[in-house]
Amino acid sequence: MMIRSILLLFLLWVSGITNAQTTKADSLIRISKTIGQDSNYVSVLNQIAEELSDKDADQSLDFAIKAQLQAIKIKDVPGLGKALNNIGWAYYRKGDYSKGFDYALRALRINDSLQLLSQLAISYRNVGAIYNSQAKYRESMDYFHKEMSIHAKLNNLLGVGRSLNNIAFSAHRGKFKDSAIIFGHTALEHNSKLGDQYLIAFSLRTLGDVYFEEGSIDRSIDYFLASLTAARAAKSNFIIETSLYRLGKAYQQKKQWKESINYLQEAVAVSKILGAKSEQATIQKLLAFSYAQIGDYKKAYESQAIHVALNDTLFEERSRARFAQMQVAFETEKKQAEINLLKKEDEAQKEKIKDQRLYTFLLLVVVALVMALWLVSWRRNQFKQLANKQLRLQKAALEQASFQKDKIFSILSHDLRMPISSLSGVLQLVDKQSLSEEAFTKIKHALGKQITSLNTTLDNLLLWSRNQMEGVTDVQASECSLYEIVENNCHLLTSAANQKKILIHNDVSITAKAYADVHHVDIILRNLLLNALKFTEEGGIITVQYREDEHMAILDIIDNGIGMTKEQIGKLFKVNTHFTTTGTKNEKGAGLGLLLCKEFVEANHGTVSVKSEPGNGSQFSVTLPKSKYV
CATH class of the missing domain: 1.25.40.10 (Tetratricopeptide repeat domain)
Known part of the structure; x- marks a missing residue:
C-alpha cells in the first residue's frame, strides 16, 4: 500500500506539468x-x-x-x-x-x-x-555498460540515466530478474533526481514489466499508470504507446475487459502516429480478445481482421528480400526446361545422323589421307619454326631481364639512396654535436616519412623481384571476409590519413566475401589505399565500396584526388611504360605498387581496372571470384 501511495503522489505531481508551450x-x-x-x-x-x-x-x-x-x-x-x-x-x-x-x-x-565521445556513447x-x-541480451548489456562508462566520464547524468534504463530493460528481457530489479530501481532513483520525465517513464515501465512477469498484476498496473503519466508529460509517443498496451494486457489478466479496451484503443491511435506496424498488429490481437470476452464479436472480428492484415503486410515486407532469390530460382528452372527441350530435339537429330554415318566414315578416311600428307610436310618445317621461336623467347627474356635490372638499379640509385643519404647526414651532424634539438625536431618528421616510404619501397621491390624471377606461386585461395581486410587496412592507415586529414570510409558489407588468397588481397588493398592517399588533397575522402554480380565480387576504391589523364591511365600496369610521380604532399614511391596489384589480382583469377579524370579523382576496381575458380 505504501508503494501505491507513493506512485499516486508521483502521478499528481507529474500531471501538474504544463504542455502549453510550443514543442522544441x-x-x-x-x-x-x-x-x-x-x-x-x-x-x-x-x-x-x-x-x-x-x-x-x-x-x-x-x-x-x-x-x-x-x-x-x-x-x-x-x-x-x-x-x-x-x-x-x-x-x-x-x-x-x-x-x-x-x-x-x-x-x-x-x-x-x-x-x-558523446556520439560514440550513442553509437554504443x-x-x-x-x-x-x-534477443542477444548479454551482448546488449555489454554495449549499454560501455555507453554508461562514457557518460560517466563526461559527467553526463542524463546519459547515465538512459544507460541504466537500457541495462534494466535488457536484464528483464534476458530473464535476469535480480539484475532487472536492481538496475530498474537504481535507474528510477537516479532519473527522479534529474526530473527527466522520459527517463522516469522508461524506468517505471521496465519495473512494471518485471512485476507483471512475476504475477504481481496490481503492482505492475501502478507502475504502468505512473509511466503513462510521465510519458505524456515528456510527449514521448513511444513510451505512451508501450505503456498503454501493457495496461491493456494487465487489465485482461484482471478480467476487467472495458478498462483493457479503453487503453488498447488509445494505444492503437498512438502506434499509427509512430508508424509501428508490428506493435499495431500485437495491440489489435489483444483488442480482439477483449471484445470477444464482452460479447462484441463484430468488433472482435474487425480487430482480428486488422491484426491479420498487418501481419500479412509485415510478412510481405520481410519477404521482399527473398523475392529476388525466388526470381533467380525461377529463371534457373526456366533455363533447365529449355535445356530439356533442346535435348529432345537433339535425340531426334541423332536418328537422322545414323543414316549419314556411312558417308561420314568415308569422308573421314579421305581427310585422314590428306592429313597424313600434310603432317609429313609440317614435320619438315617443325624444327626450323621451333628454333626460331626459342630464339625470339630468349631475346624477349633478355630484354625483360635488362629492363628489370635497369629498374632495380634506378630504384637503388634514386629512391633508396636519398632517404639513406639524408639519414646518414643527420647522423653525422648528431655525431659532431652540431645539430641543435630544435633543428633535429624540425627534420625528424621528414626523416620519418622518408623511412616509411623506404620501408614500403623495399617491401614492394622484394615482392616484385621475386614475382619476376619465379612468378606468383603458392596461391593459398580460401573464402575471405572483404569487410575485415578493408577494415584492418583502414585502421593500419589511419595515422597516414590523419596527417593529410583524409577520411577513409569503409562502405563494404559485413557479409561481403571473395575466394582468394587473403595475403594477396591484403597487399592489393593496402597498395591501392596508399596510392589513393598519395594523390588525394588534404581534407579529401576515400571510399571503399562493394558490389557483386552472379560470379564475381567487386571492390571499388574511390577518391576525390587529382585524377589522371587518359594517357597516364594507358601507361598503368605495364612494366615497360609504368611511371611514378610525387603525391600531393611530395610523397615518393618506386612505382611498383600498382604492378604488384595487377600481378596478384590476376594470380587470383581477377581483374583490375581504373576510371579517372583530371581534377575529378580516381576509381580503381578490383574483381575477384566469389567462389572457388573452376
Whole structure:
C-alpha cells in the first residue's frame, strides 16, 4: 500500500506539468529555415531528428537523412557521425533492425576514429538496442555498460540515466530478474533526481514489466499508470504507446475487459502516429480478445481482421528480400526446361545422323589421307619454326631481364639512396654535436616519412623481384571476409590519413566475401589505399565500396584526388611504360605498387581496372571470384 501511495503522489505531481508551450522540434524547424546550409544547419537538422526520435520515427528519419546528405556535401565529418546515429535509431524504432545495425556500425567507426565521445556513447546505445531486439541480451548489456562508462566520464547524468534504463530493460528481457530489479530501481532513483520525465517513464515501465512477469498484476498496473503519466508529460509517443498496451494486457489478466479496451484503443491511435506496424498488429490481437470476452464479436472480428492484415503486410515486407532469390530460382528452372527441350530435339537429330554415318566414315578416311600428307610436310618445317621461336623467347627474356635490372638499379640509385643519404647526414651532424634539438625536431618528421616510404619501397621491390624471377606461386585461395581486410587496412592507415586529414570510409558489407588468397588481397588493398592517399588533397575522402554480380565480387576504391589523364591511365600496369610521380604532399614511391596489384589480382583469377579524370579523382576496381575458380 505504501508503494501505491507513493506512485499516486508521483502521478499528481507529474500531471501538474504544463504542455502549453510550443514543442522544441517546432522551434528548431523554424530556425532551420532561416540559416545557411553550413555545419550549423547540419547540427540543427540532427537536433530535430533527435527530438523526434521517440515521438515520430518517420519524421526523425527524414530530417536525419537530410543532415547526412548535407554533411557529405560540405564534408562535415562530425555532423555525418551524428546523422548516421540518428538514422540508425530511426530504423530501429521502425523495426528495420538490419538497416539500423548497418548505420549504427558506420556511425561507430566514424565517431571512434574522431574520438567524439558523446556520439560514440550513442553509437554504443544503438548497437546495444539492436542486439536487445535480436534477443542477444548479454551482448546488449555489454554495449549499454560501455555507453554508461562514457557518460560517466563526461559527467553526463542524463546519459547515465538512459544507460541504466537500457541495462534494466535488457536484464528483464534476458530473464535476469535480480539484475532487472536492481538496475530498474537504481535507474528510477537516479532519473527522479534529474526530473527527466522520459527517463522516469522508461524506468517505471521496465519495473512494471518485471512485476507483471512475476504475477504481481496490481503492482505492475501502478507502475504502468505512473509511466503513462510521465510519458505524456515528456510527449514521448513511444513510451505512451508501450505503456498503454501493457495496461491493456494487465487489465485482461484482471478480467476487467472495458478498462483493457479503453487503453488498447488509445494505444492503437498512438502506434499509427509512430508508424509501428508490428506493435499495431500485437495491440489489435489483444483488442480482439477483449471484445470477444464482452460479447462484441463484430468488433472482435474487425480487430482480428486488422491484426491479420498487418501481419500479412509485415510478412510481405520481410519477404521482399527473398523475392529476388525466388526470381533467380525461377529463371534457373526456366533455363533447365529449355535445356530439356533442346535435348529432345537433339535425340531426334541423332536418328537422322545414323543414316549419314556411312558417308561420314568415308569422308573421314579421305581427310585422314590428306592429313597424313600434310603432317609429313609440317614435320619438315617443325624444327626450323621451333628454333626460331626459342630464339625470339630468349631475346624477349633478355630484354625483360635488362629492363628489370635497369629498374632495380634506378630504384637503388634514386629512391633508396636519398632517404639513406639524408639519414646518414643527420647522423653525422648528431655525431659532431652540431645539430641543435630544435633543428633535429624540425627534420625528424621528414626523416620519418622518408623511412616509411623506404620501408614500403623495399617491401614492394622484394615482392616484385621475386614475382619476376619465379612468378606468383603458392596461391593459398580460401573464402575471405572483404569487410575485415578493408577494415584492418583502414585502421593500419589511419595515422597516414590523419596527417593529410583524409577520411577513409569503409562502405563494404559485413557479409561481403571473395575466394582468394587473403595475403594477396591484403597487399592489393593496402597498395591501392596508399596510392589513393598519395594523390588525394588534404581534407579529401576515400571510399571503399562493394558490389557483386552472379560470379564475381567487386571492390571499388574511390577518391576525390587529382585524377589522371587518359594517357597516364594507358601507361598503368605495364612494366615497360609504368611511371611514378610525387603525391600531393611530395610523397615518393618506386612505382611498383600498382604492378604488384595487377600481378596478384590476376594470380587470383581477377581483374583490375581504373576510371579517372583530371581534377575529378580516381576509381580503381578490383574483381575477384566469389567462389572457388573452376
